[in-house]
Amino acid sequence: MSWSMRKGTQAAQKRPIDWEDQCEKSFLRKAYSIKEYDIHASLYVNSDQTQIIYAPGNSMTWAPTGSKQVSIVGAEEKRAFTLMVSVASDGEVLPFQAIYHGLSNRSLPNQNAPHYQDAIRCGFVLEFSGTKTYWSNHKTMHTFVNEILAPYFARRKAELGLPANQKCLWQIDVWSVHRSEEFRTWMKINHPDIILDFVPGGCT
Numbered sequence: 001m002s003w004s005m006r007k008g009t010q011a012a013q014k015r016p017i018d019w020e021d022q023c024e025k026s027f028l029r030k031a032y033s034i035k036e037y038d039i040h041a042s043l044y045v046n047s048d049q050t051q052i053i054y055a056p057g058n059s060m061t062w063a064p065t066g067s068k069q070v071s072i073v074g075a076e077e078k079r080a081f082t083l084m085v086s087v088a089s090d091g092e093v094l095p096f097q098a099i100y101h102g103l104s105n106r107s108l109p110n111q112n113a114p115h116y117q118d119a120i121r122c123g124f125v126l127e128f129s130g131t132k133t134y135w136s137n138h139k140t141m142h143t144f145v146n147e148i149l150a151p152y153f154a155r156r157k158a159e160l161g162l163p164a165n166q167k168c169l170w171q172i173d174v175w176s177v178h179r180s181e182e183f184r185t186w187m188k189i190n191h192p193d194i195i196l197d198f199v200p201g202g203c204t
Contacts, residue, residue: 022200037167044089046171095123101134174198
């Protein structure tokens with residue numbers, strides 16, 4: 001049958017035609033902010049959201065030798081949650097935020113689950129989305145900033161002997177919720193010391 005074991009694939013996302021210009025401008029914006037506001041490495045944080053599938057399947061299957069695109073039944077399994085991961089430029093990893101599909105605390109891991117209390121002591125935030133998906137939204141973004149990001153920045157400023165209004169740099173992807181006027185306005189009002197920096201679309 002001329003079949004062989006193959007890894008599942010999908011069409012790659014194409015970069016924008018001007019991706020090099022966009023990345024250069026992004027670099028210059030960051031360089032300007034860091035120099036202009038004397039931003040310490042620990043005050044530059046990069047955050048991203050990733051899908052965590054509860055029961056990931058095998059990514060291998062049988063397909064005709066030489067196949068360019070290989071699909072796998074069940075690869076689109078959506079029983080998952082969203083994990084917000086953040087790391088500072090000096091290497092410190094911030095506590096995670098996990099977002100679960102649901103409308104109440106019953107959607108969250110059981111408090112008696114192994115290592116649940118360890119996660120809470122480490123500052124992890126486990127939150128239900130309040131919607132029909134497990135993706136982040138304005139409510140969960142507010143929680144992340146108020147309970148994880150801003151307290152981290154405040155702690156590091158105190159450790160460095162910097163004023164409370166010292167500017168910080170937060171790099172996130174250019175997702176619709178992040179770049180919305182609602183969220184940007186909320187940040188300006190509630191956290192004016194945090195500079196938002198967006199990763200150019202399609203350039204990750």
